[in-house]
Amino acid sequence: MLPPKSSSNQSPAPDSDAAPIGKIIGNIQRKSEEEQTKKLADSLGLPYLNLVNFQPEPGVVEIIPKELVENGGVFAFKKEGQKIHLAITDPRRDATLETLKQLEAMSEYEFAPTLVSESSLKYLKALYDTFAPNRVVREDIHLTSDQQKQALDTIKNWNSLGDEAKRLAISNLFDTLLSGATYTNASDIHIEPTKTNVRLRFRVDGVLSDMVDLPKELLRNIISRIKLLAGLKLNIADSAQDGRFSIKAGDADYDLRVSILPTAYGESAVLRLLPQSGSRFISLTDLGLTGHNAEIINNVIRQPNGLILNTGPTGSGKTTTLYAILSEINQPGKKIITIEDPIEYRLSGITQSQVDPDEGYTFANGLKSILRQDPDVVLVGEIRDNDTAAVAINASLTGHLVLSTLHTNDAAGAIPRLGDLGLKPEYFIEAILGVIAQRLVRRVCPHCAEDYTPTAAELKIINKELSAWPSNIEKPVIPTTLKRPNPKKLKTCPNCNGTGYKGQLGIFEVMQPNETIVKAVIAKATVSEIQRLAIESGMITLRQDGITKVIAGTTSLSEIERVTGDFQSGETSSPEEETA
Numbered sequence: 001m002l003p004p005k006s007s008s009n010q011s012p013a014p015d016s017d018a019a020p021i022g023k024i025i026g027n028i029q030r031k032s033e034e035e036q037t038k039k040l041a042d043s044l045g046l047p048y049l050n051l052v053n054f055q056p057e058p059g060v061v062e063i064i065p066k067e068l069v070e071n072g073g074v075f076a077f078k079k080e081g082q083k084i085h086l087a088i089t090d091p092r093r094d095a096t097l098e099t100l101k102q103l104e105a106m107s108e109y110e111f112a113p114t115l116v117s118e119s120s121l122k123y124l125k126a127l128y129d130t131f132a133p134n135r136v137v138r139e140d141i142h143l144t145s146d147q148q149k150q151a152l153d154t155i156k157n158w159n160s161l162g163d164e165a166k167r168l169a170i171s172n173l174f175d176t177l178l179s180g181a182t183y184t185n186a187s188d189i190h191i192e193p194t195k196t197n198v199r200l201r202f203r204v205d206g207v208l209s210d211m212v213d214l215p216k217e218l219l220r221n222i223i224s225r226i227k228l229l230a231g232l233k234l235n236i237a238d239s240a241q242d243g244r245f246s247i248k249a250g251d252a253d254y255d256l257r258v259s260i261l262p263t264a265y266g267e268s269a270v271l272r273l274l275p276q277s278g279s280r281f282i283s284l285t286d287l288g289l290t291g292h293n294a295e296i297i298n299n300v301i302r303q304p305n306g307l308i309l310n311t312g313p314t315g316s317g318k319t320t321t322l323y324a325i326l327s328e329i330n331q332p333g334k335k336i337i338t339i340e341d342p343i344e345y346r347l348s349g350i351t352q353s354q355v356d357p358d359e360g361y362t363f364a365n366g367l368k369s370i371l372r373q374d375p376d377v378v379l380v381g382e383i384r385d386n387d388t389a390a391v392a393i394n395a396s397l398t399g400h401l402v403l404s405t406l407h408t409n410d411a412a413g414a415i416p417r418l419g420d421l422g423l424k425p426e427y428f429i430e431a432i433l434g435v436i437a438q439r440l441v442r443r444v445c446p447h448c449a450e451d452y453t454p455t456a457a458e459l460k461i462i463n464k465e466l467s468a469w470p471s472n473i474e475k476p477v478i479p480t481t482l483k484r485p486n487p488k489k490l491k492t493c494p495n496c497n498g499t500g501y502k503g504q505l506g507i508f509e510v511m512q513p514n515e516t517i518v519k520a521v522i523a524k525a526t527v528s529e530i531q532r533l534a535i536e537s538g539m540i541t542l543r544q545d546g547i548t549k550v551i552a553g554t555t556s557l558s559e560i561e562r563v564t565g566d567f568q569s570g571e572t573s574s575p576e577e578e579t580a
Helices: 021-044 066-072 094-105 118-126 145-156 170-183 216-230 291-300 318-329 363-371 386-397 414-420 425-431 456-467 515-522 527-536 542-552 557-564 575-579
Strands: 074-080 083-088 110-115 138-141 188-193 197-204 207-215 241-249 252-263 266-276 306-311 336-340 351-354 377-380 401-406 432-444 449-452 482-485 501-511
Touching: 021 110, 021 118, 066 074, 066 094, 074 094, 074 118, 083 118, 094 110, 094 170, 094 216, 145 170, 145 207, 170 188, 170 197, 170 216, 170 241, 170 266, 188 216, 197 216, 207 216, 216 241, 216 252, 216 266, 291 432, 291 501, 306 318, 306 386, 306 425, 318 336, 318 377, 318 401, 318 432, 336 363, 363 377, 363 386, 377 386, 386 401, 386 425, 401 414, 414 425, 414 432, 414 527, 425 432, 425 515, 432 482, 432 542, 432 557, 456 542, 456 557, 501 542, 501 557, 515 527, 542 557
Parallel strands: 083 110, 138 241, 306 401, 306 432, 336 351, 336 377, 377 401
Antiparallel strands: 074 083, 188 197, 188 266, 197 207, 241 252, 252 266, 432 501, 449 482
């Protein structure tokens, strides 16, 4: 019998003993890896565990943001009381050491590192999304008014508390800042590093007030705490970042918009507090839109189509006014859709969307998509460019009521601003139903206000503004006394926290294009010419509307001067000067 022919192309028969060689080698390598990791743990005085095939505890993994897990090489796998067990591969690594320092901001927990092998950490990382699904960061702060006031006192008396204040956990300190801000109805919290300390300021009723200077060594942990809540990158300190989170203080819900900015002395943070008001929003009357201006707005917002613009600088209340208009016209028979950046208030019964430039969802193409949803009313957060302006104008001319904002100083300034965006006057002027310009002034605190007789200089200012009052509108009568903060009472007033003012209201001017204004716009008239024609047509100016609020006793002349500029016809005296 001939032996079988051999062939170099023929594959050798499988060797039953050779099949598990790869597995055996892998096991040897894994065993060696674990042994080396255990030796390192012993040398560092750390506990060691082999966590391959280990199942972490639900609700623990998500304590550490995924970005820190990926970049810092840490993983939360077990919780005992407030102690969080962390898996790490080497605490000597710069990224891991930096991450552990950042976690000091989460002072409500005690972190206990455990050394694991690279294989263990790789295995755990693969489980992150399973055990920590994406969720909205939300912290509930349930504080009574007394507790919130106590938090404000803690902030004000920080420097006198000494070591007790310095031992306050970062999470407790930050909750104290939030509590004090909500107690004072602050719209913004400013955390500003300087060369020697951290300056904390609250913006209340449009005015920034210094609250306290915190030790510089607290800055890093405060910023880390904010970043953790807002879902921002903790390991990036040289670029601006924006985020948001939500809280509950007492019975009120707040959305907080976060801005982090690198500065010469560390990262600065500004947190805007946006109270969420539920199904009904503040009324136009409560905002200060009254009299002739209210009549115009109540008429134009009930038109089936056209463009309504609201103008003014940042922080002048434009968005709040537009939300109040939406709340006024929100009815079951109307489809209302918004596109905003960001969504500042949640309104029941209205479809709201937020721009996302990274995903290509801008104001311009977002508005195009909205128009395919068959809306009756559309709110565009801001007209910033030619594309958005063109689509908004076209929508207002084709059966939609469109509301939006522009950054201009007065109502007449909206016309050349649209021209600057590349629109032809004859194209957009016919679409405009009305242009609102507004500012916010502080209300005189009713608890510490006093009646006083206006000075000759003040009466001169008031009479000058009323001398140009539109002839077709009833002129307000100047009373014998006006209202102002009493400097003696306000020092102990618990209602206004010693400022003499509580709350804000708007002062407005409303320009409604008529035939004369339309012709002037098409003829490319200047802003001053358009302003003159609007006044001749019966427009009440910002200052005039402010004077009506002074006459009504809701604000003061000094407030109108603060937001509209110096009066030229005389000087006003401060309450302190009059009382002295």
